[in-house]
Amino acid sequence: MHYHLISFAFFVIFAHYIIYGSLSLQSLLILFTTLLLKQTLAEAATCSNCFTPSRAAHYPNSDEQGTDVGACGFGSFGATVNGGDVSAASDLYRNGVGCGACYQVRCTNSNYCSDKGVTVVVTDQGSGHNTDFVLSQRAFGKMAQTTDAAASLLALGVVDIEYRRVSCSYPNKNITIKIDENSDYPHYLAFVIWYQQGDKDITAVQLCETKNSVCKLLDRSHGAVWTTTSPPSGPLSLRMLLSGEDGDESWIVPVNNIPENWKGGETYDTGVQISV
Ligand SMILES: *[C@@H]1O[C@H](CO)[C@@H](O)[C@H](O)[C@H]1NC(C)=O
Numbered sequence: 001m002h003y004h005l006i007s008f009a010f011f012v013i014f015a016h017y018i019i020y021g022s023l024s025l026q027s028l029l030i031l032f033t034t035l036l037l038k039q040t041l042a043e044a045a046t047c048s049n050c051f052t053p054s055r056a057a058h059y060p061n062s063d064e065q066g067t068d069v070g071a072c073g074f075g076s077f078g079a080t081v082n083g084g085d086v087s088a089a090s091d092l093y094r095n096g097v098g099c100g101a102c103y104q105v106r107c108t109n110s111n112y113c114s115d116k117g118v119t120v121v122v123t124d125q126g127s128g129h130n131t132d133f134v135l136s137q138r139a140f141g142k143m144a145q146t147t148d149a150a151a152s153l154l155a156l157g158v159v160d161i162e163y164r165r166v167s168c169s170y171p172n173k174n175i176t177i178k179i180d181e182n183s184d185y186p187h188y189l190a191f192v193i194w195y196q197q198g199d200k201d202i203t204a205v206q207l208c209e210t211k212n213s214v215c216k217l218l219d220r221s222h223g224a225v226w227t228t229t230s231p232p233s234g235p236l237s238l239r240m241l242l243s244g245e246d247g248d249e250s251w252i253v254p255v256n257n258i259p260e261n262w263k264g265g266e267t268y269d270t271g272v273q274i275s276v
Pocket residue numbers: 172173174255269270271272
Protein backbone atom coordinates (compact mmCIF):
# COMPACT_ATOMS: atom_id res chain seq x y z
CA MET A 1 0.00 0.00 0.00
CA HIS A 2 2.86 2.30 0.97
CA TYR A 3 4.50 1.78 -2.44
CA HIS A 4 1.26 2.44 -4.28
CA LEU A 5 0.91 5.77 -2.52
CA ILE A 6 4.44 6.73 -3.54
CA SER A 7 3.61 5.81 -7.13
CA PHE A 8 0.48 7.89 -6.93
CA ALA A 9 2.50 10.85 -5.69
CA PHE A 10 4.86 10.46 -8.65
CA PHE A 11 1.87 10.39 -10.91
CA VAL A 12 0.51 13.63 -9.53
CA ILE A 13 3.88 15.33 -9.96
CA PHE A 14 4.14 14.09 -13.54
CA ALA A 15 0.57 15.11 -14.23
CA HIS A 16 1.60 18.64 -13.35
CA TYR A 17 4.46 18.29 -15.79
CA ILE A 18 2.02 17.37 -18.55
CA ILE A 19 0.04 20.53 -18.00
CA TYR A 20 3.01 22.85 -17.75
CA GLY A 21 5.77 20.89 -19.47
CA SER A 22 6.16 19.07 -22.71
CA LEU A 23 6.14 15.30 -21.85
CA SER A 24 3.50 13.24 -23.61
CA LEU A 25 0.63 11.81 -21.56
CA GLN A 26 1.08 8.39 -23.12
CA SER A 27 4.72 7.96 -22.10
CA LEU A 28 3.95 9.05 -18.56
CA LEU A 29 1.11 6.57 -18.25
CA ILE A 30 3.44 3.80 -19.39
CA LEU A 31 6.05 4.93 -16.85
CA PHE A 32 3.45 4.99 -14.07
CA THR A 33 2.14 1.51 -14.89
CA THR A 34 5.68 0.12 -15.01
CA LEU A 35 6.55 1.65 -11.63
CA LEU A 36 3.43 0.19 -10.06
CA LEU A 37 4.04 -3.28 -11.51
CA LYS A 38 7.70 -3.32 -10.49
CA GLN A 39 6.87 -2.46 -6.90
CA THR A 40 4.12 -5.05 -6.69
CA LEU A 41 6.54 -7.70 -7.93
CA ALA A 42 9.25 -6.52 -5.52
CA GLU A 43 6.82 -6.85 -2.62
CA ALA A 44 6.01 -10.43 -3.61
CA ALA A 45 9.69 -11.36 -4.03
CA THR A 46 10.77 -9.98 -0.65
CA CYS A 47 7.99 -11.72 1.24
CA SER A 48 10.28 -13.80 3.44
CA ASN A 49 8.06 -13.22 6.48
CA CYS A 50 4.91 -14.55 4.88
CA PHE A 51 2.99 -17.55 6.14
CA THR A 52 2.83 -20.70 4.01
CA PRO A 53 -0.40 -22.74 4.09
CA SER A 54 -0.09 -26.40 5.10
CA ARG A 55 -1.42 -28.99 7.54
CA ALA A 56 -0.33 -30.20 10.96
CA ALA A 57 -1.00 -33.32 13.01
CA HIS A 58 0.08 -34.21 16.55
CA TYR A 59 2.02 -37.11 18.02
CA PRO A 60 -0.38 -40.00 18.64
CA ASN A 61 1.12 -40.88 22.04
CA SER A 62 -0.41 -39.53 25.20
CA ASP A 63 2.88 -37.82 26.03
CA GLU A 64 2.37 -34.06 26.16
CA GLN A 65 5.91 -33.26 25.06
CA GLY A 66 7.98 -34.41 22.12
CA THR A 67 9.98 -37.59 21.88
CA ASP A 68 13.35 -38.62 23.38
CA VAL A 69 14.13 -40.63 20.27
CA GLY A 70 13.51 -37.96 17.61
CA ALA A 71 15.39 -38.31 14.31
CA CYS A 72 17.48 -35.21 15.07
CA GLY A 73 19.36 -37.15 17.75
CA PHE A 74 18.80 -34.49 20.41
CA GLY A 75 17.82 -37.08 23.04
CA SER A 76 15.74 -35.80 25.94
CA PHE A 77 16.52 -32.23 24.88
CA GLY A 78 14.38 -32.96 21.79
CA ALA A 79 11.38 -33.69 24.00
CA THR A 80 11.69 -30.91 26.52
CA VAL A 81 13.36 -27.91 24.83
CA ASN A 82 11.18 -24.80 24.49
CA GLY A 83 8.96 -26.16 27.27
CA GLY A 84 8.06 -29.17 25.12
CA ASP A 85 6.71 -27.07 22.24
CA VAL A 86 8.48 -29.15 19.61
CA SER A 87 7.65 -30.76 16.29
CA ALA A 88 8.58 -33.35 13.73
CA ALA A 89 8.98 -31.92 10.23
CA SER A 90 8.66 -33.64 6.86
CA ASP A 91 10.25 -31.66 3.98
CA LEU A 92 11.43 -28.97 6.38
CA TYR A 93 13.58 -31.62 8.10
CA ARG A 94 15.96 -31.14 5.14
CA ASN A 95 18.12 -34.18 5.87
CA GLY A 96 18.78 -32.91 9.35
CA VAL A 97 19.72 -29.32 8.43
CA GLY A 98 16.26 -28.29 9.68
CA CYS A 99 16.88 -29.73 13.15
CA GLY A 100 16.69 -26.95 15.73
CA ALA A 101 14.89 -24.52 13.40
CA CYS A 102 11.94 -22.61 14.88
CA TYR A 103 8.56 -22.08 13.24
CA GLN A 104 5.51 -20.11 14.16
CA VAL A 105 2.57 -22.41 13.41
CA ARG A 106 -1.05 -21.31 13.65
CA CYS A 107 -4.18 -23.17 12.70
CA THR A 108 -6.70 -21.39 10.51
CA ASN A 109 -10.09 -22.43 11.92
CA SER A 110 -11.27 -19.13 13.40
CA ASN A 111 -13.66 -20.89 15.81
CA TYR A 112 -10.80 -22.53 17.68
CA CYS A 113 -7.49 -20.97 16.69
CA SER A 114 -5.57 -17.98 18.00
CA ASP A 115 -3.77 -15.52 15.71
CA LYS A 116 -0.49 -16.08 17.47
CA GLY A 117 -0.44 -19.88 17.29
CA VAL A 118 2.62 -21.54 18.76
CA THR A 119 6.38 -21.39 18.20
CA VAL A 120 7.93 -24.84 17.89
CA VAL A 121 11.45 -26.23 17.52
CA VAL A 122 12.06 -29.03 15.01
CA THR A 123 13.50 -32.05 16.83
CA ASP A 124 12.25 -34.98 14.76
CA GLN A 125 11.26 -36.10 11.28
CA GLY A 126 7.74 -37.23 10.44
CA SER A 127 4.61 -36.65 8.42
CA GLY A 128 1.11 -37.96 7.93
CA HIS A 129 -1.93 -36.90 5.87
CA ASN A 130 0.05 -34.30 3.87
CA THR A 131 1.33 -32.51 6.93
CA ASP A 132 4.46 -30.40 7.20
CA PHE A 133 4.42 -30.67 11.01
CA VAL A 134 3.65 -33.31 13.60
CA LEU A 135 3.48 -31.28 16.80
CA SER A 136 3.76 -32.39 20.39
CA GLN A 137 0.25 -32.51 21.87
CA ARG A 138 1.19 -29.64 24.12
CA ALA A 139 2.18 -27.44 21.16
CA PHE A 140 -0.88 -28.53 19.15
CA GLY A 141 -3.21 -27.48 21.96
CA LYS A 142 -1.41 -24.16 22.27
CA MET A 143 -2.70 -23.09 18.86
CA ALA A 144 -6.19 -22.87 20.39
CA GLN A 145 -7.90 -19.81 21.91
CA THR A 146 -9.10 -21.64 25.04
CA THR A 147 -8.68 -24.97 26.88
CA ASP A 148 -12.01 -26.18 25.50
CA ALA A 149 -10.95 -25.23 21.98
CA ALA A 150 -7.66 -27.08 22.56
CA ALA A 151 -9.56 -30.28 23.37
CA SER A 152 -11.63 -29.87 20.19
CA LEU A 153 -8.49 -29.27 18.11
CA LEU A 154 -6.73 -32.32 19.55
CA ALA A 155 -9.80 -34.42 18.77
CA LEU A 156 -9.64 -33.30 15.11
CA GLY A 157 -6.13 -34.75 14.92
CA VAL A 158 -5.12 -33.02 11.68
CA VAL A 159 -5.83 -29.35 10.97
CA ASP A 160 -5.14 -26.71 8.33
CA ILE A 161 -2.38 -24.39 9.41
CA GLU A 162 -0.04 -21.73 8.13
CA TYR A 163 3.57 -21.40 9.20
CA ARG A 164 6.68 -19.25 8.87
CA ARG A 165 10.25 -19.57 10.06
CA VAL A 166 11.06 -17.42 13.07
CA SER A 167 14.08 -16.83 15.28
CA CYS A 168 14.66 -19.29 18.10
CA SER A 169 15.17 -17.61 21.44
CA TYR A 170 16.72 -19.16 24.56
CA PRO A 171 17.08 -16.43 27.18
CA ASN A 172 20.04 -16.99 29.50
CA LYS A 173 21.43 -19.87 27.47
CA ASN A 174 24.66 -20.05 25.49
CA ILE A 175 25.10 -22.43 22.57
CA THR A 176 25.95 -25.71 24.29
CA ILE A 177 27.68 -28.84 23.04
CA LYS A 178 26.20 -32.13 24.23
CA ILE A 179 28.63 -35.02 23.68
CA ASP A 180 26.72 -38.08 22.54
CA GLU A 181 26.72 -41.11 24.85
CA ASN A 182 27.88 -43.21 21.88
CA SER A 183 31.16 -41.33 21.71
CA ASP A 184 34.27 -43.37 22.43
CA TYR A 185 37.11 -41.26 23.83
CA PRO A 186 39.55 -40.62 22.14
CA HIS A 187 38.65 -42.52 18.94
CA TYR A 188 35.16 -41.36 18.05
CA LEU A 189 33.46 -38.10 18.87
CA ALA A 190 29.77 -37.38 18.27
CA PHE A 191 27.80 -34.42 19.54
CA VAL A 192 24.72 -32.26 19.03
CA ILE A 193 24.45 -28.49 19.34
CA TRP A 194 21.87 -27.16 21.80
CA TYR A 195 20.26 -23.71 22.15
CA GLN A 196 21.19 -22.21 18.78
CA GLN A 197 19.31 -18.91 18.60
CA GLY A 198 18.22 -17.08 15.46
CA ASP A 199 16.80 -18.22 12.14
CA LYS A 200 19.88 -19.54 10.37
CA ASP A 201 21.16 -23.06 9.77
CA ILE A 202 24.41 -24.60 10.95
CA THR A 203 25.65 -26.13 7.69
CA ALA A 204 29.22 -27.10 8.62
CA VAL A 205 31.23 -27.71 11.78
CA GLN A 206 35.00 -27.77 12.21
CA LEU A 207 37.13 -28.90 15.10
CA CYS A 208 40.55 -27.30 15.45
CA GLU A 209 43.52 -28.18 17.61
CA THR A 210 44.31 -25.16 19.72
CA LYS A 211 48.09 -25.79 19.59
CA ASN A 212 48.63 -25.61 15.82
CA SER A 213 45.18 -24.61 14.46
CA VAL A 214 44.91 -27.71 12.29
CA CYS A 215 41.19 -28.09 11.62
CA LYS A 216 39.03 -31.02 10.66
CA LEU A 217 35.62 -30.78 9.01
CA LEU A 218 33.03 -32.99 10.72
CA ASP A 219 30.31 -35.11 9.13
CA ARG A 220 26.61 -34.78 9.82
CA SER A 221 25.95 -38.45 10.53
CA HIS A 222 22.19 -37.97 10.90
CA GLY A 223 19.83 -35.29 12.16
CA ALA A 224 21.72 -32.74 14.22
CA VAL A 225 24.53 -35.16 15.11
CA TRP A 226 28.09 -34.16 14.10
CA THR A 227 30.74 -36.88 14.19
CA THR A 228 34.35 -37.64 13.48
CA THR A 229 36.59 -40.65 13.83
CA SER A 230 40.06 -39.85 15.19
CA PRO A 231 39.20 -36.35 16.42
CA PRO A 232 42.07 -33.89 16.90
CA SER A 233 43.73 -34.04 20.31
CA GLY A 234 44.15 -31.52 23.10
CA PRO A 235 41.60 -28.85 23.90
CA LEU A 236 39.36 -28.45 20.87
CA SER A 237 38.23 -25.22 19.37
CA LEU A 238 34.93 -25.48 17.52
CA ARG A 239 33.75 -23.49 14.50
CA MET A 240 30.19 -23.47 13.24
CA LEU A 241 29.17 -22.19 9.82
CA LEU A 242 25.89 -20.26 9.91
CA SER A 243 23.97 -20.05 6.64
CA GLY A 244 21.03 -17.75 6.04
CA GLU A 245 18.18 -18.15 3.60
CA ASP A 246 19.61 -15.29 1.52
CA GLY A 247 22.90 -17.19 1.06
CA ASP A 248 25.02 -15.22 3.53
CA GLU A 249 27.46 -17.29 5.57
CA SER A 250 29.54 -16.63 8.65
CA TRP A 251 31.60 -18.69 11.08
CA ILE A 252 30.87 -18.56 14.81
CA VAL A 253 33.87 -19.24 17.00
CA PRO A 254 33.11 -20.10 20.63
CA VAL A 255 34.95 -18.48 23.53
CA ASN A 256 35.33 -21.79 25.36
CA ASN A 257 37.10 -24.88 24.03
CA ILE A 258 35.87 -28.43 24.40
CA PRO A 259 38.25 -29.76 27.08
CA GLU A 260 40.82 -32.33 25.95
CA ASN A 261 39.36 -35.01 28.22
CA TRP A 262 35.81 -34.67 26.82
CA LYS A 263 33.35 -37.38 27.92
CA GLY A 264 30.21 -38.91 26.45
CA GLY A 265 27.06 -37.56 28.10
CA GLU A 266 28.71 -34.29 29.21
CA THR A 267 27.61 -30.81 28.09
CA TYR A 268 29.99 -27.94 27.43
CA ASP A 269 29.00 -24.27 27.35
CA THR A 270 30.57 -22.57 24.32
CA GLY A 271 30.36 -19.15 25.97
CA VAL A 272 28.76 -17.64 22.85
CA GLN A 273 25.26 -17.08 21.58
CA ILE A 274 23.81 -15.71 18.35
CA SER A 275 22.12 -12.43 19.12
CA VAL A 276 18.49 -12.08 18.05
C1 LIG B 1 27.57 -17.40 28.46
O1 LIG B 1 28.92 -17.20 28.23
C2 LIG B 1 29.51 -16.09 28.86
C3 LIG B 1 30.97 -16.04 28.49
O2 LIG B 1 31.13 -15.78 27.14
C4 LIG B 1 29.35 -16.22 30.36
O3 LIG B 1 29.83 -15.05 30.99
C5 LIG B 1 27.90 -16.42 30.73
O4 LIG B 1 27.77 -16.68 32.10
C6 LIG B 1 27.32 -17.57 29.94
N1 LIG B 1 25.88 -17.63 30.19
C7 LIG B 1 25.30 -18.68 30.72
C8 LIG B 1 23.84 -18.56 30.94
O5 LIG B 1 25.88 -19.71 31.01
